[in-house]
Amino acid sequence: MKQKSNFTFLLSYAKNEKYKLYLSAFLSVCSSILMVVPYVLIYNIILELLKTDINFNRIKSLAIYTAILIVVRLILFILSGVFSHVAAFNILYNIRMQTVKHLGNINLGYFREKNIGEIKKAINEDVEKLENFLAHQIPDLAAAITTPIVLLVFLFFLEWRIAIFLLIPILLAILTQIAMFKGYGKRLDKYNSLLQRLTSTITQYIKGMNVFKAFNLTAHSFKKYIDINNKYTENWHNMTDDFKNPYGIFLAVVDSALIFVIPSGGYLYLTNKINISTFLIFLLLSYTFLTSLKTLMQFGGTFSFVLAGANNVRSIIEFPIQNEGKNLKDINFKEDISFNNVTFSYDKNDVLKDINLILKPNTITALVGPSGSGKTTIAYLLGRFWDIQKGSIKIGNIDIKDIDVNYLLSNISYVFQDIFMLTDTIFENIRMGLDKTKEEVYQAAKDAEIHEFIMSLPNGYDTIIGDGHIKLSGGEKQRISIARCLLKNSPIVVLDEITAYSDIENEAKIQNAIRNLLKDKTAIIIAHRLYTIKDVNNIVVLNEGEIVENGKHQDLITKEKGLYKHLWEVK
Numbered sequence: 030m031k032q033k034s035n036f037t038f039l040l041s042y043a044k045n046e047k048y049k050l051y052l053s054a055f056l057s058v059c060s061s062i063l064m065v066v067p068y069v070l071i072y073n074i075i076l077e078l079l080k081t082d083i084n085f086n087r088i089k090s091l092a093i094y095t096a097i098l099i100v101v102r103l104i105l106f107i108l109s110g111v112f113s114h115v116a117a118f119n120i121l122y123n124i125r126m127q128t129v130k131h132l133g134n135i136n137l138g139y140f141r142e143k144n145i146g147e148i149k150k151a152i153n154e155d156v157e158k159l160e161n162f163l164a165h166q167i168p169d170l171a172a173a174i175t176t177p178i179v180l181l182v183f184l185f186f187l188e189w190r191i192a193i194f195l196l197i198p199i200l201l202a203i204l205t206q207i208a209m210f211k212g213y214g215k216r217l218d219k220y221n222s223l224l225q226r227l228t229s230t231i232t233q234y235i236k237g238m239n240v241f242k243a244f245n246l247t248a249h250s251f252k253k254y255i256d257i258n259n260k261y262t263e264n265w266h267n268m269t270d271d272f273k274n275p276y277g278i279f280l281a282v283v284d285s286a287l288i289f290v291i292p293s294g295g296y297l298y299l300t301n302k303i304n305i306s307t308f309l310i311f312l313l314l315s316y317t318f319l320t321s322l323k324t325l326m327q328f329g330g331t332f333s334f335v336l337a338g339a340n341n342v343r344s345i346i347e348f349p350i351q352n353e354g355k356n357l358k359d360i361n362f363k364e365d366i367s368f369n370n371v372t373f374s375y376d377k378n379d380v381l382k383d384i385n386l387i388l389k390p391n392t393i394t395a396l397v398g399p400s401g402s403g404k405t406t407i408a409y410l411l412g413r414f415w416d417i418q419k420g421s422i423k424i425g426n427i428d429i430k431d432i433d434v435n436y437l438l439s440n441i442s443y444v445f446q447d448i449f450m451l452t453d454t455i456f457e458n459i460r461m462g463l464d465k466t467k468e469e470v471y472q473a474a475k476d477a478e479i480h481e482f483i484m485s486l487p488n489g490y491d492t493i494i495g496d497g498h499i500k501l502s503g504g505e506k507q508r509i510s511i512a513r514c515l516l517k518n519s520p521i522v523v524l525d526e527i528t529a530y531s532d533i534e535n536e537a538k539i540q541n542a543i544r545n546l547l548k549d550k551t552a553i554i555i556a557h558r559l560y561t562i563k564d565v566n567n568i569v570v571l572n573e574g575e576i577v578e579n580g581k582h583q584d585l586i587t588k589e590k591g592l593y594k595h596l597w598e599v600k
């Protein structure tokens with residue numbers, strides 16, 4: 030069921046290219062039919078040669094026809110390939126364009142939670158698998174279906190008394206195929222899910238190598254890896270066990286043509302019921318005929334893998350896109366930002382419940398609360414990383430759903446704990462494609478307290494950072510990321526837990542950088558270290574997705590049994 034719909038999904042991207050694929054399949058069918066004709070001609074040549082008065086002219090013309098047909102067949106075969114390749118590349122182009130376009134319309138939150146490797150694999154490898162399927166397998170399949178049918182009809186036509194015996198191996202081949210593919214869909218689903226888990230566990234292991242090393246965990250003692258690897262191997266064993274008998278029989282059957290042809294054909298020949306030419310053609314063609322069934326079976330296997338890949342592409346394309354609003358621009362961001370009865374869930378459970386909150390322009394609001402209480406989610410919702418299900422978030426009187434999302438994001442600066450660095454110079458890592466001068470970049474770096482450090486590097490601002498180059502500490506990366514935001518100079522700033530891992534010296538510098546960044550900005554700070562936010566304009570205390578307290582540090586600290594007071598005391 031799932032496989033069928035994946036196939037329909039694939040075809041939906043074929044559009045007009047479908048006709049090229051049909052044409053390619055048709056040409057491939059014609060080419061397969063023509064494959065039989067030379068045999069017919071050879072059959073006639075042998076017949077002629079067996080005569081006592083050989084007509085050499087007839088043999089010559091038969092030979093010429095054979096040569097011409099072989100060339101025609103080749104031309105048809107090439108044309109079929111040309112059409113299927115042109116169609117395949119156009120379809121691939123459509124799918125890639127559509128996938129990338131769709132990615133541009135998905136909420137940003139998708140990219141923060143999704144494994145980028147999986148997205149890349151779907152767009153590159155899985156789409157590439159489709160090329161193989163469309164360009165090669167569709168014409169091959171058309172030929173694989175036609176060839177045995179045409180050959181069988183020809184053999185029946187030639188001598189039904191031998192051909193009828195070939196029905197026995199065909200029947201056996203079909204029965205073994207049924208036995209092999211019984212429950213194949215479920216097995217394949219299990220295989221794919223185990224493979225995915227294996228890949229993600231290995232990725233996790235590589236990503237967390239430093240932590241694993243610190244805990245002295247090797248690949249052998251990393252239980253999760255061992256478990257999934259064992260399950261994966263066991264599944265292969267089970268699949269091999271299930272397949273080995275029917276597959277063995279199938280292979281024997283498709284190679285068994287001579288067992289049926291020699292006794293039946295030999296008997297008919299020896300009793301003078303057929304001539305040697307018929308017998309020879311049978312010996313030759315019956316073998317080709319049965320082995321062409323192998324191609325059909327192999328096709329079944331690869332087809333399932335292609336469809337599994339199509340499913341990955343599909344999961345991207347069918348991911349819900351961001352709600353389209355009025356795409357307004359020219360908004361005054363120096364107005365109240367209000368969360369009005371906002372309720373939000375990632376899947377089933379509400380992680381924010383009926384949130385009402387006002388952020389005054391040019392003030393700092395800190396979100397505090399236990400882990401999982403919804404602080405980061407609130408920050409994400411302001412930038413439309415996700416769209417809310419109930420309530421509204423407004424800037425002044427304008428619902429953010431009606432603001433062009435790129436415009437909205439160009440007016441908010443996010444500084445996250447996990448900072449993305451381009452493999453590029455420090456200069457470009459601060460400038461991030463903005464149209465800013467060298468002086469402006471330097472000033473931002475100075476305000477972010479990172480200029481001196483950059484100048485101390487041998488290549489200064491031209492130092493390349495990232496994979497395989499200079500490594501920066503967490504605090505240095507954070508200050509670079511603050512420099513980016515200073516340069517961007519957006520009216521709204523969101524800081525997510527950014528002092529969490531810094532040492533004392535770094536933290537002092539980061540605090541200075543933050544002070545510079547937040548000057549005249551409307552800001553949200555998510556903080557666990559409460560002393561870093563005790564001077565902010567408003568502290569919002571969250572618990573299990575609800576606002577439980579709200580106010581200034583001095584007020585909250587005096588609230589008996591208050592959550593903030595408790596958090597402050599246990600800090």
Ligand SMILES: Nc1ncnc2c1ncn2[C@@H]1O[C@H](COP(=O)(O)OP(=O)(O)OP(=O)(O)O)[C@@H](O)[C@H]1O
Binds near residue numbers: 376380398399403405
């Ligand atoms: N992408 C997601 N999909 C599903 N659930 C999520 C997702 N992101 C967060 N959650 C869940 O939403 C709830 C709120 O998470 P959130 O990250 O907003 O909390 P937080 O207060 O910022 O936590 P922390 O202080 O640990 O960062 C948690 O229960 C979390 O498990």
